[in-house]
Every structure is written in structure tokens, then in C-alpha cells.
């Protein structure tokens with residue numbers, strides 16, 4: 001006669017030790033308990049589980065246990081809702097050669113009844129799971145990474161050529177809070193490249209216009225509009241509210257100001273600059289890699305550094321470079337991959353070439369070097385005086 | 399001959415070219431030769447004393463010449479010298 005379910009449970013009890021929640025709880029709370037394998041279904045797991053448990057639904061037990069258990073002698077405690085599925089799962093593990101497997105008596109229900117601590121996983125809502133499904137599918141992002149993005153705050157300096165595509169894609173990606181700093185209003189001549197704005201919003205503040213576009217794309221993103229210029233007086237407050245800053249400024253004083261403020265607030269700075277057919281991009285991670293001033297100790301004089309307004313820019317170049325910034329910002333926020341820290345990427349759209357240069361920390365860097373006298377200065381005066389009295393104004397020799 | 403890559407802001411000074419061939423065995427000689435061929439470049443990147451301005455970065459292949467031997471860095475056929483001033487554009 002074939003064994004009934006009750007027979008299987010009874011047989012499992014003969015070979016699998018059962019552990020009472022109160023016996024193992026002190027070890028779990030102290031963080032030196034066994035590896036807890038929760039074999040319930042996802043919907044049950046999402047309601048709460050033992051602290052530090054790993055989730056392997058029973059249907060995936062055989063295929064996934066190797067990846068989490070390591071060696072077969074590892075002490076494991078299998079848990080389920082009431083203590084029966086875990087017994088059967090433990091038998092399976094025993095049959096697979098795992099020698100030190102026990103089952104949680106009474107399961108998660110008894111654990112919870114006894115008021116032991118419970119971890120409730122943060123999860124995406126069904127709507128979020130659908131919206132971000134292509135992210136969730138990527139192992140390097142996954143649900144955990146998507147939750148991290150939703151908790152992240154990115155500050156964009158400029159909602160113009162670079163800021164438009166960067167803000168758009170960061171919003172689409174579900175970066176939870178996006179700050180747009182721009183004192184300018186949308187002009188007709190912006191629309192050739194600043195794709196976050198629209199013809200009917202000409203005259204509106206660029207941050208406000210960006211907020212409208214983002215709201216239409218992804219209403220759950222919080223957009224903070226900062227309709228003013230970044231200055232010495234507001235930069236530290238601004239940056240300290242964000243996890244990453246994306247530099248799409250249009251002038252050197254702002255870029256050097258941001259570089260120093262990023263160091264002071266230890267905020268990673270994602271850099272790009274553009275002109276005609278050429279773009280530069282890099283990432284400056286404070287005190288870990290080089291800073292902007294390690295790369296460019298001094299700005300060139302105005303005739304060697306025309307703005308896009310003076311010299312022109314291919315509209316689509318902004319899309320390429322702004323999206324490189326968005327890519328790097330996402331990697332910084334998720335802590336994945338190799339960023340452009342320590343490298344300057346040069347994109348030449350005419351030749352369709354990408355060139356990489358090495359950027360190293362300058363031991364004598366006046367901003368991030370060990371002897372640096374880092375404080376916010378009058379960057380307008382310094383940039384205007386470069387080559388003549390630059391050193392005295394900005395303390396370049398300090 | 400060494401290939402010198404010209405940044406967008408200097409292209410007008412070399413007749414619109416993106417690269418220029420220049421002779422010399424060091425970075426200094428190559429840039430000197432470039433400025434002889436195209437004096438308008440010299441006016442932009444050299445001080446009145448003939449030194450490179452501090453705002454001009456120079457790379458030999460992918461390495462910053464400041465971290466090599468600066469203008470004394472030896473270069474030869476097959477090397478690329480890249481002139482790189484910072485760019486500010488981004489927003490407007």
C-alpha cells in the first residue's frame with residue numbers, strides 16, 4: 001500500500017530533528033544561528049519570515065540549494081508555515097547528502113505566536129513589478145536593486161541638453177527622487193536637443209517643465225524643482241539631500257564649484273560636457289578616485305572654451321552623453337559594474353569613436369590632495385583670472 | 399611622425415582637421431612642430447615663454463603626459479598625442 005501524507009510526515013520525523021522556535025531564537029537573534037531555508041511560496045514569504053532566512057520555494061529546492069548552502073555539512077534549519085512541508089523538504093536535503101538538517105517545529109506560525117522577531121521583506125507593488133519588470137529580470141538589478149533605485153535621490157544640475165535625457169531615463173528607471181536645478185526658462189532654440197521640454201512649454205522654468213514631463217512618464221517619481229543657480233551659498237544644502245549629482249552645467253565656475261562641493265559632501269559626481277560633435281564623460285567618487293580638478297587643474301580661457309550657445313552642438317550628442325550620465329548614475333546608486341571613475345571617456349560623433357583616457361588622483365590636487373585647503377571660493381573670479389592671478393584667487397598653490 | 403589629435407576648439411586653427419601629423423622625438427618637439435605648421439594653435443596653447451598652458455592637458459596614447467615626463471616624454475611613430483582642454487558645455 002502506498003504511504004499516505006501522514007505516513008510521509010511520520011517517516012520524516014524519524015530522521016529529521018525538529019527544533020522548537022524558542023530553542024533556536026536566541027541564536028538567530030544573535031546572528032549565529034543555522035542557515036534558515038524558508039521553503040514556502042513567494043506570497044507567504046512576502047508576509048514575513050525569520051530574520052536572515054533565505055527563500056527557496058520548495059519546487060526549486062533541489063536546483064537552488066547548492067548555490068546557498070555551500071558544503072553539505074552546513075547546519076541548516078528548514079522552515080515553512082506549519083512545520084510539515086519543512087520536514088519533507090529536509091528529507092529531500094538529507095537525500096541530497098546534506099547531513100546537518102533540521103526542521104522548525106510549528107513553522108513560521110509558531111515562531112510568530114511566540115513573539116520572536118519577524119522580518120517583513122520590502123517588495124514591489126504589483127504595479128511596480130509590472131512597470132519595472134525588465135529591470136527585475138536583470139540579475140544585477142532585480143527586485144532588490146529596483147527597490148534601491150526607488151529609494152534613491154539624484155540631483156541634476158541643469159535641465160538642459162544633458163539634464164533632459166538624463167532626467168528622463170532616471171525617471172523611467174524609477175529613481176525615486178529627482179532634483180532639477182535650473183534658473184532658466186525653456187526657449188524655442190532648446191527644443192532641438194532638450195527633449196524633456198515641449199513646444200507648448202516655451203517660457204516655463206526648465207525644472208517645472210521637466211517635472212511635467214516626468215509626471216506624465218512616471219507619476220511615482222518625486223521631482224524637486226530648484227529654480228535657481230547653484231551658488232556657494234546653496235550648494236552644500238542642495239547636495240547633502242541627494243545620493244548622486246549629475247553635472248550638466250554650462251559653465252566652468254559652476255563645474256568647479258560642484259566638484260569641490262561634491263568632495264565636501266562626499267557625493268559621487270557624474271560628469272559630462274559637450275561641444276559640437278564631441279562629448280566628455282567621467283565619474284568622480286570623492287577621495288576614492290580622482291576629482292574634476294585632478295583632471296582639469298584649471299579651466300581654459302573663454303576663447304578656448306566656447307559654450308554650446310556660442311559654438312553649437314549636435315542635438316543628438318546630448319542624448320548620447322546625457323544617457324551615459326544616467327547609466328553611470330544608476331550604476332553608482334546600485335553599486336554595480338565598473339564606473340568611469342579613473343577614466344575620461346571621449347565620444348567623437350563625427351568619427352563615431354570612443355576614446356578612453358586614464359585619469360589619476362593628483363597627489364598635489366588643490367581640492368582633494370592631502371594638503372588641500374578645501375573650501376568654497378569665488379569661482380567666477382578664479383575662472384576669469386586663470387593664467388594671470390588664478391593661484392592667489394583660488395589658492396591653487398595651497 | 400606622430401599623430402596629434404586636435405580638440406574641436408582648435409580645429410579651425412589647423413584648417414578643420416581632426417588629426418595632424420607632426421615630427422619630433424618628444425611631446426615638446428611634436429607640439430612645437432605642430433605650432434610651426436599651424437601658428438594659430440601656438441597662440442592658444444603656449445604661454446608667451448613657449449611653455450604649455452596649465453589648462454591644456456596632453457595625453458600620450460591614453461596616459462596623462464604630466465604623469466610621464468611631461469614635454470620630455472619620448473614619442474615615436476605609432477604614438478598618439480592628444481590635446482585636451484576642458485569643455486564646459488552641457489546645458490544651454
Ligand SMILES: [Zn+2]
Pocket residue numbers: 290291292293294295361362365366367368369
Ligand atoms: Zn583632486
